[in-house]
Amino acid sequence: MKTTRYAFARVAACAAISIGIGGASASAGAPRDTVAQATENAEKTTGQGEGVVRAVDADDRRLMITHGPIAGPLEMSPMTMAFRVAPGVDLSSLSKGMKIKFTISRDAKGLYVIEDVRPEKP
Numbered sequence: 001m002k003t004t005r006y007a008f009a010r011v012a013a014c015a016a017i018s019i020g021i022g023g024a025s026a027s028a029g030a031p032r033d034t035v036a037q038a039t040e041n042a043e044k045t046t047g048q049g050e051g052v053v054r055a056v057d058a059d060d061r062r063l064m065i066t067h068g069p070i071a072g073p074l075e076m077s078p079m080t081m082a083f084r085v086a087p088g089v090d091l092s093s094l095s096k097g098m099k100i101k102f103t104i105s106r107d108a109k110g111l112y113v114i115e116d117v118r119p120e121k122p
């Protein structure tokens with residue numbers, strides 16, 4: 001576990017950037033619960049990505065992924081970063097080095113969340 005946590009810390013910058021972008025509006029007005037609820041009920045903005053699993057943190061439900069470019073409203077250039085993982089996603093079948101396709105959304109705080117993971121068939 002120590003190795004995993006160290007690895008997550010190294011890419012914290014990417015997550016911090018998304019906190020900064022989304023955090024401004026979250027702290028501006030409505031209580032957090034209300035903001036989260038509204039986002040959940042609205043149509044979710046999602047994006048499709050492909051990448052390689054670098055680390056699986058099942059306890060914190062986070063995935064470290066080196067991903068390629070992500071197109072659309074959640075556009076990102078290629079990078080290695082940690083994603084939070086939605087409650088419905090099964091992490092038990094994922095392991096380091098696995099090639100995956102995944103779907104992401106952004107939550108009310110502006111953080112990226114993995115909504116779905118599909119391991120690529122060899």
Ligand SMILES: [Cu+2]
Nearest residue numbers: 014076079081
């Ligand atoms: Cu990224």
